Amino acid sequence: MSLAANNLGFQEQFELIISDEDEMNIHEFLNNLNISDVATLVEDNEDHATKIIASLSVHRAASTFKILELNVQKQIIHELQPLKTAALLNELPADDRTSFLEELPTEAVRELIKLLNHEERKITLSLLGYDEGSVGRLMTPDYIAVQSDWTIAEVLEHIREVGKDSETIDVIYVINDNGQLVDDVRIREFLLSPPERLVSELTDGRYIELNVNDDQEMANQVFKMNNRVALPVVDNNNILVGIVTIDDVLWVANEEFSEDMQKMGGTEALEEPYLEISILKLFKKRVGWLIVLFMGEMLTATAMASYEMALDKALVLSLFIPLIISSGGNTGSQASSLIIQALTVGEVTLEDWWNVMRREIVSGILLGTVLGIIGFSRVVIWAQIFPDVYGAHYVLIASVVGISLIGVVMFGTITGSMLPILLKKLGADPAVSSAPFVATLVDVTGVIIYFNCAYLFLKGTML
Amino acid sequence: MSLAANNLGFQEQFELIISDEDEMNIHEFLNNLNISDVATLVEDNEDHATKIIASLSVHRAASTFKILELNVQKQIIHELQPLKTAALLNELPADDRTSFLEELPTEAVRELIKLLNHEERKITLSLLGYDEGSVGRLMTPDYIAVQSDWTIAEVLEHIREVGKDSETIDVIYVINDNGQLVDDVRIREFLLSPPERLVSELTDGRYIELNVNDDQEMANQVFKMNNRVALPVVDNNNILVGIVTIDDVLWVANEEFSEDMQKMGGTEALEEPYLEISILKLFKKRVGWLIVLFMGEMLTATAMASYEMALDKALVLSLFIPLIISSGGNTGSQASSLIIQALTVGEVTLEDWWNVMRREIVSGILLGTVLGIIGFSRVVIWAQIFPDVYGAHYVLIASVVGISLIGVVMFGTITGSMLPILLKKLGADPAVSSAPFVATLVDVTGVIIYFNCAYLFLKGTML
Numbered sequence: 009m010s011l012a013a014n015n016l017g018f019q020e021q022f023e024l025i026i027s028d029e030d031e032m033n034i035h036e037f038l039n040n041l042n043i044s045d046v047a048t049l050v051e052d053n054e055d056h057a058t059k060i061i062a063s064l065s066v067h068r069a070a071s072t073f074k075i076l077e078l079n080v081q082k083q084i085i086h087e088l089q090p091l092k093t094a095a096l097l098n099e100l101p102a103d104d105r106t107s108f109l110e111e112l113p114t115e116a117v118r119e120l121i122k123l124l125n126h127e128e129r130k131i132t133l134s135l136l137g138y139d140e141g142s143v144g145r146l147m148t149p150d151y152i153a154v155q156s157d158w159t160i161a162e163v164l165e166h167i168r169e170v171g172k173d174s175e176t177i178d179v180i181y182v183i184n185d186n187g188q189l190v191d192d193v194r195i196r197e198f199l200l201s202p203p204e205r206l207v208s209e210l211t212d213g214r215y216i217e218l219n220v221n222d223d224q225e226m227a228n229q230v231f232k233m234n235n236r237v238a239l240p241v242v243d244n245n246n247i248l249v250g251i252v253t254i255d256d257v258l259w260v261a262n263e264e265f266s267e268d269m270q271k272m273g274g275t276e277a278l279e280e281p282y283l284e285i286s287i288l289k290l291f292k293k294r295v296g297w298l299i300v301l302f303m304g305e306m307l308t309a310t311a312m313a314s315y316e317m318a319l320d321k322a323l324v325l326s327l328f329i330p331l332i333i334s335s336g337g338n339t340g341s342q343a344s345s346l347i348i349q350a351l352t353v354g355e356v357t358l359e360d361w362w363n364v365m366r367r368e369i370v371s372g373i374l375l376g377t378v379l380g381i382i383g384f385s386r387v388v389i390w391a392q393i394f395p396d397v398y399g400a401h402y403v404l405i406a407s408v409v410g411i412s413l414i415g416v417v418m419f420g421t422i423t424g425s426m427l428p429i430l431l432k433k434l435g436a437d438p439a440v441s442s443a444p445f446v447a448t449l450v451d452v453t454g455v456i457i458y459f460n461c462a463y464l465f466l467k468g469t470m471l
Numbered sequence: 472m473s474l475a476a477n478n479l480g481f482q483e484q485f486e487l488i489i490s491d492e493d494e495m496n497i498h499e500f501l502n503n504l505n506i507s508d509v510a511t512l513v514e515d516n517e518d519h520a521t522k523i524i525a526s527l528s529v530h531r532a533a534s535t536f537k538i539l540e541l542n543v544q545k546q547i548i549h550e551l552q553p554l555k556t557a558a559l560l561n562e563l564p565a566d567d568r569t570s571f572l573e574e575l576p577t578e579a580v581r582e583l584i585k586l587l588n589h590e591e592r593k594i595t596l597s598l599l600g601y602d603e604g605s606v607g608r609l610m611t612p613d614y615i616a617v618q619s620d621w622t623i624a625e626v627l628e629h630i631r632e633v634g635k636d637s638e639t640i641d642v643i644y645v646i647n648d649n650g651q652l653v654d655d656v657r658i659r660e661f662l663l664s665p666p667e668r669l670v671s672e673l674t675d676g677r678y679i680e681l682n683v684n685d686d687q688e689m690a691n692q693v694f695k696m697n698n699r700v701a702l703p704v705v706d707n708n709n710i711l712v713g714i715v716t717i718d719d720v721l722w723v724a725n726e727e728f729s730e731d732m733q734k735m736g737g738t739e740a741l742e743e744p745y746l747e748i749s750i751l752k753l754f755k756k757r758v759g760w761l762i763v764l765f766m767g768e769m770l771t772a773t774a775m776a777s778y779e780m781a782l783d784k785a786l787v788l789s790l791f792i793p794l795i796i797s798s799g800g801n802t803g804s805q806a807s808s809l810i811i812q813a814l815t816v817g818e819v820t821l822e823d824w825w826n827v828m829r830r831e832i833v834s835g836i837l838l839g840t841v842l843g844i845i846g847f848s849r850v851v852i853w854a855q856i857f858p859d860v861y862g863a864h865y866v867l868i869a870s871v872v873g874i875s876l877i878g879v880v881m882f883g884t885i886t887g888s889m890l891p892i893l894l895k896k897l898g899a900d901p902a903v904s905s906a907p908f909v910a911t912l913v914d915v916t917g918v919i920i921y922f923n924c925a926y927l928f929l930k931g932t933m934l
Contacts, residue, residue, distance in 0.1 A: 042677055044696040075696050168663055177659045178641040178700065195658060196640045200631055214505050232725060233507040233538050235718055237641065237700045254717050255698055258724065262695060265728035266812050272735065273808020273906065274801060281818040282809055287830060291837045294805055301801050302842050306849060308793035313860060319789055323782055326789040330771035330796055330914055337800075338737060338764050338907040342757055345736020346745055349729050355744040367750060374754045379765050386769060397776060443736060443906035444801040451793055 022049055026056055034063050043071045051080055058087040061096070070099035078111050079280060085120070094123040102128070103148040103256055106135040110145070111279075143227050144220035146260065147241045147250030150174050153181045154207055156190060161203035167195075176253055179238045182211055189240055189248045191215050217242050220249060224260045229354055231257050268352060271439035272345065274301065297444070304448045308333075308455050315459040322470040324398055325462055328383075328409050333454035335379055336416035337447030343368055343424030344446045348438050351428055361429050368425040372418030379417055384410035404465050412461040416454045423449055485512055489519060497526050506534045514543055521550040524559070533562035541574050542743055548583070557586040565591070566611040566719055569598040573608070574742070606690050607683035609723065610704045610713030613637050616644045617670055619653060624666035630658075639716055642701045645674055652703055652711045654678050680705050683712060687723045692817055694720050731815060734902035735808065737764065760907070767911045771796075771918050778922040785933040787861055788925055791846075791872050796917035798842055799879035800910030806831055806887030807909045811901050814891055824892050831884040839880030847873035867928050875924040879917045886912055 018041060025037050038046055038060065046064070050057045050072065061069050061084050073081060073096060085093055097105060097120060109117045109132065117136075121129055131149055138144025152174050154163050163180065171177050180198065182191040191211035201210060216234050218227055218241045230239060231254050241250045267277040276293045278285055285293075312319070312329075319326055347364060350356035356364060384406045391402035398405050424446045428438035463471060481504060488500050501509055501523065509527070513520045513535065524532050524547050536544060536559060548556055560568060560583060572580045572595065580599075584592055594612055601607025615637050617626050626643065634640050643661065645654040654674035664673060679697050681690055681704045693702060694717050704713045730740040739756045741748055748756075775782070775792075782789055810827065813819035819827060847869045854865035861868050887909045891901035926934060 040677075042679055042697070044679065044693070047696065071698070075698070164662065167659075171659055171663055176700075177662070195662075196630075196634055199627065199640070199658075200634055214503070216505055216507060228721070228725070230507070231718065232721055233510065234505070235534070235538070237639075237717065254700065254721065255694065258691070258695055258717065258721055261721065261724055261728075262691070262816065265724075265732075266816055269728075269732065269735065269808055269812040269815075272732065273812075274805045275809060278809070282813040283819060283823060283826060283830075287833050287837075290830070291834060294802075294834065295838055295841055298798075298801060298805070298838055298842060299845065302794075302798055302845060305794050305797050305801075308797075309790045309849075312790045312793070316786065316790070319786055323779065323786070326782055326792070327772045327775045327779070329789070329792060330775070330918065331765075331768050333793055334768050334771075334796075334800075334911065334914055335761075335765060337797075337910065338761060338768075339757075341905075341907050342737045342761070345732055346738060346741070349732040349736075350745040352732075353725065353729060356746060360746060363746060367746075367753070370750050371754060371757065374750075375758055375761055378758055379761060382762065382765060386772075442804075443910075444804050447800065447906075447910065448797065451797055455793065 018045055018049065019052060022053065026053075026059075031063065034059075038063055039065075039068075043068065044075070046072045047075050050076060054080060054083065058084050062088065062092055066095045066099045069096055070101075074100060074104040074108075077281065077284070078108075079284070081108055082112070090123065093120075097123055098125055098128050101148050101150065102131045102135060103146055103252075105132055106145055109136065110140065138220055141224055142220065143218045143222040143224060143241055143252060144250075146224055146227065146256050147220070147252050149250045151181055151238075151240075151248075151251040152177055153183045153248060156182055156184070156206070156208040156211065158207050159203065160198050160201050160205050160207070160210075163198055163207060164203070176238045176251070179236070179251075181240050181248055181251070182207055183248050187248060188246045189215065189217060189242050192240055215240065217246075218252060219244070224257070225264065225352075225354075227252055228257050228261050264352075268348070268437075268439040271437060272348060272442045274298070274442040274444040297442075301444055301448045305451060307452045311452060311455045311459075315455075318459060318462060318471055322405075322462070322466060324405060325408070325459075329455065329458065331383070332409070332412055332416055332458045333451045334447075335413055336420040336450035336454040337443075338420070339372070339375055339417045340420035340424035340446040340450045341443035343371075343421045344428055344443065347425045347428045351432060351438050356429075358429060358433055361426070364425050364429065365422065368421040369418065372421035373414065375421065376414035376417030380410040380413040383413050401466070401469050404469060408458070408462045408465045411465070412454075412458040415457045415461065416450070419453055419457065420446075420450045423453075481508055481512065482515060485516065489516075489522075494526065497522075501526055502528075502531075506531065507538070509535045510538050513539060517543060517546065521547050525551065525555055529558045529562045532559055533564075537563060537567040537571075540744065540747070541571075542747065544571060545575070553586065556583075560586055561588055561591050564611050564613065565594045565598055566609055566715075568595055569608055572599065573603065601683055604687055605683065606681045606685040606687060606704055606715060607713075609687055609690065609719050610683070610715050612713045614642075614644055614701075614703075614711075614714040615640055616646045616711060619645055619647070619669070619671040619674065621670045622666065623661050623664050623668050623670070623673075626661055626670060627666070639701045639714070642699070642714075644703050644711055644714070645670055646711050650711060651709045652678065652680060652705050655703055678703065680709075681715060682707070687720070688727065688815070688817075690715055691720050691724050691727075727815075731811065731900075731902040734900065735811060735905045737761070737905040737907035760905075764907055764911045768914060770915045774915055774918040774922075778918075781922060781925060781934050785925070785929060787868060788871075788922075792918065792921065794846070795872070795875055795879055795921045796914045797910075798876055799883040799913035799917040800906075801883070802835070802838055802880045803883035803887035803909040803913045804906035806834075806884045807891055807906065810888045810891045814895060814901050819892075821892060821896055824889070827888050827892065828885065831888040832881065835881030835884035836877065838884065839877035842880055843873040843876040846876050864929070864932050867932060871921070871925050871928045874928070875917075875921040878920045878924065879913070882916055882920065883909070883913045886916075 025033050050060050057080055178195050179192050184190050191213055192215045193210050197210050218239050220241055220243050238251050238253045240248055243249050270277050274297045278293055387406035387409055391398045432438045488496050513523050520543055630640055641658050642655050647653050654676055655678045656673050660673050681702050683704055683706050701714045701716045703711055706712050733740050737760045741756055850869035850872055854861045895901045
C-alpha cells in the first residue's frame with residue numbers, strides 16, 4: 009500500500025466513479041480511503057471539492073477539512089449548504105476551527121460563529137480571545153481530567169464514557185476541586201496498574217505545563233525537550249484550561265520556518281503555495297522589498313559620484329568595486345542567517361549581544377584577512393602576467409584592495425549579526441533582516457570604505 | 472510551577488547541595504526535578520555534568536542524556552565509568568542511541584557498541600545499516616504488535632506484560648503470521664471496546680505506513696497530514712520492522728530547517744550552538760564558501776577590465792554598476808529562497824520546473840520593469856537638478872540603466888529559481904544555492920548585460 013503508487017490509482021478510480029454520479033458508489037469509494045488520500049483527491053479535483061466533502065460522514069469530513077489548504081477550505085465553506093456547514097464546523101476540533109476562523113475576514117467569522125451550537129460557540133469565542141501566536145490559540149478543550157481520589161477502575165470507566173470526544177487519551181490530567189492542575193499521568197500508567205489502586209498513588213507531581221499566554225515557538229521547544237505527545241495549558245491561577253497536542257506544534261514549526269525562509273530571502277510571507285498563488289499576488293509580495301532595497305542601493309550611485317574625481321584619475325579602481333562590495337554583502341548575509349537561526353531556536357538571546365559582537369569582530373578580522381590576502385595576491389599576480397592593466401603602482405592598488413576587504417568584511421559581520429538582534433529588541437521579526445537587506449546596507453558602506461582606503465594609499469601617487 | 476521562575480530557584484539550590492557533597496541529598500534533589508530541568512542543570516554546570524548523570528537512576532539518566540547537546544553527551548560518555556556507560560547506553564531508546572552514535576567517529580562507535588548487550592547491539596547495528604536521513608535511522612523497534620485473532624482482553628494483558636519496554640503504547644500494531652503489517656489500532660479503540668471482542672473486529676485495514684528507505688523529510692509531511700503520534704515502518708515486503716514517533720520527527724524538522732537556514736546564508740551547517748562552537752570552528756565553517764564566492768566574484772574584475780575602454784570614454788557608467796548588479800542579486804536571492812522553501816515543504820517538485828520557469832520569467836519582466844522605470848526616472852530627475860553630472864546624453868544613460876535592469880532582474884529570477892531545482896535534480900541539497908551564491912552568479916552576468924546595453928545605446932554618441 010505504498011502512498012505514491014496508490015495516488016495514481018485512486019485518482020483514476022475517482023474519475024470513473026464521479027462520472028457515474030451514483031451517490032452511494034461515491035460514498036462507499038471515499039469511505040475506503042485514508043483521510044490523507046481523500047484530502048489529496050479534494051485538492052486535485054477542486055471542481056468536485058464540495059461534493060466530496062458533502063459525501064463523507066461528518067466526522068470524516070471534519071478530519072479531511074482540517075488538513076486542506078486554506079483556499080480550498082474557503083471554497084468549500086462558501087459552496088456547502090448552511091446545514092452541512094454548521095455540522096462540519098461543530099464537528100471540527102476547537103483548535104482547528106480557531107485556526108481556520110483566524111484566516112477569515114471578521115465579517116465572515118461572525119456569520120460562521122452563528123452556525124455553531126451554544127457550547128462550541130463559547131469555546132471558539134474564548135480561544136479567539138487569546139493573542140495570535142499564543143499557546144491559547146493552539147489549545148483544545150477536549151481532554152480528560154480526573155481527580156486524585158478516584159480508583160484506576162473509575163478512571164477507565166470515565167474514559168470509556170467521555171473518551172470519544174477527547175482529542176487524545178494518551179495522557180490523562182489530574183486536577184483538584186478548584187480545577188487546578190495537580191499532575192499528568194500517561195494512559196500506560198493506568199493500564200499497567202491494578203484497577204483498585206488510587207490515582208494519587210500514580211501521581212508524582214512532576215509535570216510540565218504551558219501557560220495560555222506562552223509563545224507557540226516556546227511550546228515547540230518544550231515539546232522537543234520533554235518527549236510528550238500532549239501538554240496541559242493553564243491560566244495564571246494554574247487552572248487547567250486546555251491541552252496542546254504535538255501534531256499541532258509540528259504544523260506551527262513547519263509554517264514558522266517557511267515564513268522565516270521567505271522573509272530571509274526578502275519576500276513577504278506567501279500565504280498560499282508557490283505554484284497556486286496568482287502571479288499578480290506573487291509580484292505584490294516581492295516588489296515592495298525590492299523597491300526599498302533599490303532605493304537603498306541608489307545611495308551607491310550617489311556615493312560613487314562623490315568619488316568620480318578619484319575614478320577619473322585612477323580608473324583601475326572601478327574594476328574592483330563589485331568584488332569589494334559583494335564580499336561585504338556575502339559575509340553579512342552569512343552572519344545574519346547564523347544569528348537569525350540561533351535566535352529562532354533560542355540558542356542566542358538578546359542578552360548575548362555583546363558576546364555575539366565579540367565573536368563577529370574576531371570572525372570578521374579572520375575572514376577579512378583571508379579574503380584580503382587572496383585579493384592582494386590576485387592583483388600582484390595579474391600585474392606580473394599583464395603589466396599594462398594595473399600600471400606601475402600595482403602594489404599600492406593591491407594594498408588598497410586587501411585592506412578595504414578587511415574593513416568591508418568586518419563591517420559585514422558586525423552589521424549582519426547585530427541587525428537581527430536589534431530588530432528583535434525593537435519587537436520586529438529578526439528574519440526580516442534578510443540577506444538582501446544586509447547586503448544593500450553593506451554595499452553603500454563598502455563603496456565609502458574602499459575609496460577612503462584608496463585616498464589613504466594612493467594620495468600623492470595616483471590620486 | 473512556571474519554568475522560568477523555577478530555573479533560577481533550582482540552579483541556586485543545586486549549588487548549595489553540590490557543595491555539601493552528600494550523595495543521598497544530591498540524588499534526592501535531582502529525583503524531584505523534571506527531566507528537562509535536570510537537562511538544563513547539566514548544561515549549565517558542565518563541570519558537574521557527569522556527576523549529575525551518575526547520580527540519577529539509569530532510566531532517568533537515559534531520558535536526560537538523550538536531550539542533551541552533542542558536546543555534553545560526548546563529554547559524559549568520555550568521563551563516565553565503563554560500567555555506568557554500558558548501563559546508560561543499554562537503557563537509551565534505540566533511535567536515540569543511533570542518532571548519538573551517528574555523530575561519533577567510527578573508532579569510538581566500535582568501542583561503544585562493544586558495551587551493549589547482545590540484543591541491543593543487534594538492534595543498533597541494524598539501525599546503523601540504513602542510509603543517513605532515512606526513516607530507518609529514526610525508527611525504534613520498541614512497539615507492541617498483536618494478532619487479529621486475539622481478544623481485547625488478551626491484548627490488554629499483553630500490554631501489561633511488555634508495555635514497559637515499548638516506546639509508545641498509544642498505537643498498537645496488528646500483524647499476521649508472517650510479521651506483515653495488517654493494521655494499526657489506537658489504544659483508545661481497545662479501551663472503549665468490550666474485552667471479549669476480537670482484534671479483527673476493530674481493524675479496518677486503513678493505515679498509513681512508512682518505508683525504511685523513505686526520506687525523513689517525507690515522514691514529516693506524512694505526520695503533518697495524518698494526525699498520528701506514531702507511524703509503523705515496513706520493509707519492501709511489508710514486514711513491520713519498527714515505528715517512528717512524532718517527537719523524533721519534530722527534532723528532525725527543527726534540525727533540518729536550522730541547517731537549511733545556515734546553508735541558505737552560505738555557511739556549512741554548524742553542529743553546535745552558535746555561542747558554544749569555538750571561534751576557529753566557526754571560522755572554518757564560514758571561510759570555505761566565502762573563498763569560493765570570492766573566486767567567482769573575481770570574474771567581475773576580469774569582465775570589467777574588458778570594458779575598461781568604455782569606462783574610460785564614459786566614466787559615468789561606473790556609477791551605476793553596484794546598483795545594477797545588486798538588483799539582479801536581490802531578485803535572484805528572493806527567487807531562490809522562495810523555491811528552496813517550496814521544494815522543502817513539497818509544494819514544488821522537479822517535474823514542475825517548466826511551470827516555475829514560466830512564472831519566474833513573467834515575474835522577472837514585471838519586477839524588472841518596475842525597477843527599470845524607477846532607475847530611468849532617477850537618472851532623468853538627477854540630470855534636471857545637477858545638469859553637470861550626467862552631461863547632455865542623460866536620456867541615453869537613463870535608458871541604458873532602465874533596460875539593463877529589466878535584463879539583469881530577469882536573469883536573476885531565472886537563475887535564482889532554476890538553480891535549486893537543478894541542484895536537487897543532481898542529488899545535492901537545494902539549500903546550498905544560497906542567496907550569496909546566486910548573487911555572485913548574477914553579479915558577473917550583470918556586468919556583461921550592463922556594458923552590452925551601453926554599447927547598444929551609446930555607440931556613436933558617448934562610446
